[in-house]
Amino acid sequence: MSKLIMFNKPFDVLSQFTDKGTENGPRRTLSDFIDVKGVYPAGRLDRDSEGLMLLTDDGRLQAKISNPKHKMPKTYWAQVEGIPDAEAIRKLQQGVTLKDGITLPARAQIIDEPVHLWPRTPPIRVRKSIPDTWIALTLREGRNRQVRRMTAAVGHPTLRLIRAQIGAWRLDDLPVGQWSEIKE
Template identity: 70%
Template sequence: MTRLIRLNKPFGVLSQFTDRGTEGSPRPTLSDYVPVPGVYPAGRLDRDSEGLLLLTDNGRLQARIAQPGRKMPKTYLAQVEGTPTPEAIAQLQSGVTLKDGPARATSARAIPEPDWLWPRDPPIRVRKSIPDTWVEITLTEGRNRQVRRMTAAIGHPTLRLIRTQIGPWTLTDLAQGQWDDLDPKL
């Protein structure tokens, strides 16, 4: 029986079960949150990003979720510095040029701060003279730090990044650091 787990990964947690880093003290890993043997992440979520991470014990399912050629949509909430203009938001959809080539979101829109959002620990840096804005971005590719690089390309660096959806699976009603089992059928 295939197992599929969704985890609301906290900020600062590595998307792996062991810390192979060279830093002095071990960093938090998935093993601190998901005590289930034999499952592995289907894709990655950077250490400084939060939100939905799927884990499975089925290699084929893992590939269907994670492989860029599958174009499974992933939705993110990015808290960005400043207030992007409608033209800047539209540029995320029409495409921006990154060092590794053009990138575009399938959708992007400014949204109000979500009322269900948990506080981040540690909190983002706040500058009283510069506002921040929440932008919802959906991608079908998953290049390294792509959302952060795209928002920087339009002049609005990402301060906080939360993945809320992968394909049909969402973060809805899952507290930070918590996990549960999902139906693995696509």
């Protein structure tokens, strides 16, 4: 039976098990949190993004989750600068023109701050004169830094980004920095 692990990746952690480091020394990786042998990430999550990652020892499952041709939906919570109006949300829903082409249509809506949210270290920059808003975006493609580029393209840069769901797997109340094995 294959292993499948859900992990709530903290901010500033690489989505790989090893790192050659930088001039400032080694960076935190998955190996600082997960001690299970033989599992590998099914997809990536940028170092400055947080939330749900899936890891497995099953190559076929890994490909199904991470390969864009399968178009597995992924839901993100984005804390954005400003308050998006109906037109900005409509643009996100219909597809946004980026340097590498138009994105596929996405589900997009303004949401309340997520319930089980943990504090981010370090916290986001806060500007008293500019409010922020949480939006939920569900994508069926995975371009590099896509959510951040989409929100910036509609005039609302992302301040914090959390992946909340991949397919049927949901982050729910899994604590940041913790993992759990899913029994299939």
